[in-house]
Amino acid sequence: MYLDPDRIPAKSTPAAATDIELVYRSLLAIVASLDYIDGSGIGSAVLKQQYLISAWNRVTPWLIFFHDQFIMCRANYRPVDKMAAIRLVATLLFYVSTIGDKRGGTTLLTTPALYRPIAELWLLALKTKDKDVVCLSSPSGPARTTSFRVCGSFLVSVCVYDKSFMTILLELSGGIDAVTSAALNYVKSLRSMAKDPDIVSNAFKLELLVPVFSCCIGIIATMSMLDAAIREAYVLRQSVKEIFWALRVLQSLPLDREHMAEALAPSFTYLDFLLKRGDDPVSALHQALCAHAFETIVHISPSGPLEVKIVETDPRRINEAFFRILFRYSLDDKILSYVCKHVDAWSNNLGPIVRQDERLLDLWSKVEQTLRLYGTLRSKAETIWWPSPSERSWVLQCYCGGPAEDIRFRQCAGCQVVQYCSKRCQRDSWHSHHRLSCNILKAAVGSSTPHRMKRSLRLLAALEVAHMQRKWDNIWKLATAAQCEYPKDRERLVLELGLDKNDESVRPLRDYLFLFNGLSENEVLERISSAPRAQHEGLFLSVQSSGLTAAQPAKGGSNSKRKVADTLESTTRKFKVNPDEPDVTVQTGLYTVEMFAANLAIKYLINFIIVDNVIWTWYYDRQGTVQSLGIQDLL
Template sequence: MAFASLQLTPDETKALKSLPAPIQIAAKKALQGSISDLARLVDFITLPRTSRCCCLVPIFHAILHSVQVPTYINPKTIPTITRAKWALMGLVKISTVASQATGVKEDAVTKYIVRRWSDTYPWMWFFAHNCLPPPYDVSVTPPRPDVCSVSDAVQLCISPLSLICTKSEEGRHLLRSSVSVQQFAARLWILVGNLRGDVLPGHRGASTDALISKIRASFALTNYVCVSESEDPAKVTLPLSNFIHAAGGVKPVVFTLLRYIRRIIRDATAVEEPRSWTPGDPSVKLLHLYTVGLKYSFLFIQTISRQDASCRAQLIRQGSIRIVVDAITQILPRILVQANEEIDLHPQMGLAGRQEVLWSGYSYIASAIRDADDGITCVCQAIDAGLIQTLEKGVVCPPHVNRRDHPPRGRMGDIELLFLLATFFVYHRVVQSIFRHWFRMQNDPVEKRDIRDEGLGLALEVVLTSTINAMDYRSVEPINFHEYRCSGPGCPVCTWDFVNKKRRCSGCLVSIYCSEKCQRTAWRNGHRKWCQVLRCTVGPWGSRDIRNSLQVIAGFENNQISGMAKDVEKRVREAQRQFPAFSDRLVLLLDMTVYTPGIHVLPVHKLEQFPGDDPIWPEVADEIRARSDSPPKGYMFSVVKVHLGKSKFTLFSPSIALRMAFEGQYFSDNEAHESVDEDEIDYPKSPGNQDLDYDSESSNDKCYDV
């Protein structure tokens, strides 16, 4: 169709008469194919003229609809491409100013861009493919920057997506449900993540505009919308795998995302200190832009971590927790500023929204710990990155501003994350990180802070007390004796002095022997019975982390049960009334997967992941009563519930198991070996001692992790 024959409807033509006469003439010439007049129409669009500019939209749509999108840029297609560029730019500009002027979130963007997607999207794809550098090599210069500069192409491709994500619910669903649109967004996301510098080629602004930084921060929302859940449960969205495939795989997604976070933080920390904390201050606006971009980057990282196990594992390997903690640490002093009522209570830039940015980061850390197979490693990364120190800095900001309603901290805000960390203080590796935390605190100058958030301050005080308790339990001598000494009764040999290969019992995975002689002696002296009990103490998988942490778990167990003696008696009486048929088979469950730990009393057969029907437990209970100075009242023994992340285990009491199973370990050599004649030992075939596992001294017990 020739441009001279482009026609508008009578109503559309009538609407143009409201424009100034020169603009009416330019509109007529634009419909006839004049590129300069089309550009003049785009320049005419400004916020004060919004109501009159809307009548130009049919012209832009007519131009885009009238021509077929070319495959390549060549001299014959350049006029068509230039017209399309100005028409699309006009739609983007008028959608922006119309949504700002009227305050209507859906109208302009949905009507002018989303519902004319068949006209706008092919041209967006064309400019992205022909006028932008390749996503993975941004140093390559586009072939014809004179037709459409990189700066103009970015505006034509990225601005419509940003408008859709902020203003149009219908458009957001389009991003979540269209394969081609997600591929388009993923390509742009990788490209923006790889851009460097401050200004795009062809940008008419000054070098101080930090255009790339602003685009990067604003595009974080688009990226999150592509993988987020639909606002309407009835609408089907694409799986996360589609976006990951479009972006090139798990590694490019993870690397680009972490690069986004690092660069947004770099840009945010470089913002000048606001001269006045008011919504119109340029520095306040920039900080708001960067913190919003950081928030959606945190939400994106949490979404892909939760939905895709390979992304979750790759993020942990690449140090995502350390990067998120570092980001929160750097941004916290810039945004937790209580300035004045005007800015603190602002609906978008207020203190509540700024705090929510931090909680989004805390929420990712919590979900990574909670959903991981190895949550202990995640907790160690967080503590080593300085998470506890960062949380201590958060007490300077009050949880409620002038008693106004404040958004809740969410499922995993700062306090909730603190309590989640505390459930892992029972592990040896975590206690080592705690030691390093306190060492840093001793060497760093202590800053006195006014505690305005009393809830966070009290939570910190309780959790920090738990860190000290964990270090105390870990330091009890002899430290983890079952790992560093031969478990043969009275044998003084330490594991590093073993002449032959170290032998670990394949049944319990706890006892270690320097020789077959010590192993036989231990079996006859009671390991026959306690082998199965010890196996129940390290869990069904025989986790090395649990095995190396029995001493710390036992310390917390004893302290909690003794500190809740009255509550224990009350729960025993309730359980005896509730389960009268099993009143002689009750056990005390200490749930350490929550903080503070919970107490439950149940029949042994009702415990999860615990062999409750095994006939050995009444016999074990009798021996506990006979050998204990203060036997438990009303229950057979205690068990402990712990978690390694998403996996939870119910363990036989480590304090009882270690005390009973290794009671004879410190006999003198004569007492131990005179008590049993090795030649008379009838070594039975038992599931717990059918085989001995061997490993070299240098490799420790590495090969026994399950």
């Protein structure tokens, strides 16, 4: 009778004091009975829960009234103390959120009328002292309390994926940035909370940290999906680093496997979202690595057989996905620099989830082998070595003539693309042709291309050279077979190197004409071969009388169909060679090739670096990630 919504006054006044007092005591009685249920676990719990469900339509309006009048202090006359009102409202809402029955939990708490109070409680909790206000006690056991901040975040976690709730939350907080900032601040505060002996020693409080942590990540991720500016701003605010540091802290606490798996899933999901949608995925991954994401992830094990609906959060799958991410982004110089320093420690400290799973262990072994190879090649990135056309030794074919060893290239300050082995080469190149092509190359690369990406290109170039050397016998067989299969295209074959799949193929040039904006095969070849031979530059491989052009498609990323292959061909002068095997001839000069490459780069997002006897080409997707690079071996 006392909970009749018709008895709710428009405003708290002395005239309504009696009704307010009676309702307050009635709600306290409900809390006491629920506390008793929670503590004893007796069979009557179901009946009491059913009573709360049936009475919820009468309880809800009074909770809203108490919240509005006494918690938010919108009434001048307040017979109920603010903290007492917080305890009452938050405890009832918190208990409803923990009821096991789906109808009694989510449905009751996600009543639209409660969205505003829940949002205001969460924002209020972030601004107040983190006091214990929610009490679930029983006569037969000790009182169980949790903090206002934890309670508020727990309530929000139930509603955060409802658009109506998010609209209200944004309205109350003052915008997307304020909500995201609040969630990130809580993640940051998790470290200090984990050091609180009162929390660490209380299993009830400890277990609540995980859903609250997950909720805050969910808010950050949701806001990032809604607003690209927020997404990028919070990457700059080190959101990924803070999240994985917090996950690391949670791992140090006495939490069971199930809770750690629950904490890992949203953390990795947020990182994966930034890698796929962010403008700077490399920075996001680098933040995660610096916060010991690898060490944390490999030591989180599944608690047991997982339900089908949550199988995607299985730590085994997350470990596998993370290894593949490492493999993909290790080509970036920034990531590889970090990986090279830690791969030994990682390999020596793999968690049981990896060591006990044969498939995962095999995957890690392959990734580790690749990382170590990349590290070795990276150490040689500043010095490029090529086989001499006349000797079986490794020397650098210098532009100014004569072999030289251990040369550190000089980079053009204008385009920041072309590199030279000496000041003399740079000066001669500038006066002969680079003065004209410098601005074109600068436009092709873009003024905002980070230096680390350009360093990555050198590594990728070394990878392709290593691939060709390792697979040369097979390449030769493929070229011979292609000449028989395509007799009309004997001099227009393209060697395609697939570094990601460790394979190669030889196909006609006509298969790649889609890259050249309607140009015919003859027009493509004419643009390259029209200049005098002395002006061509590249590593020329002559396969008897036919031309073979090395090209590499862009692999990886969310769209595997995108392909970049650059086909260039030239007639070359020949040295005396064994007719049964290809020879290597190096030529200098490059005005026509450089200009042609620069124009292609502008039209087709194909970028070229010309370093004396080498043409490097790479491709950026919309995120700025290096997707493909090949040394153009002009045959």
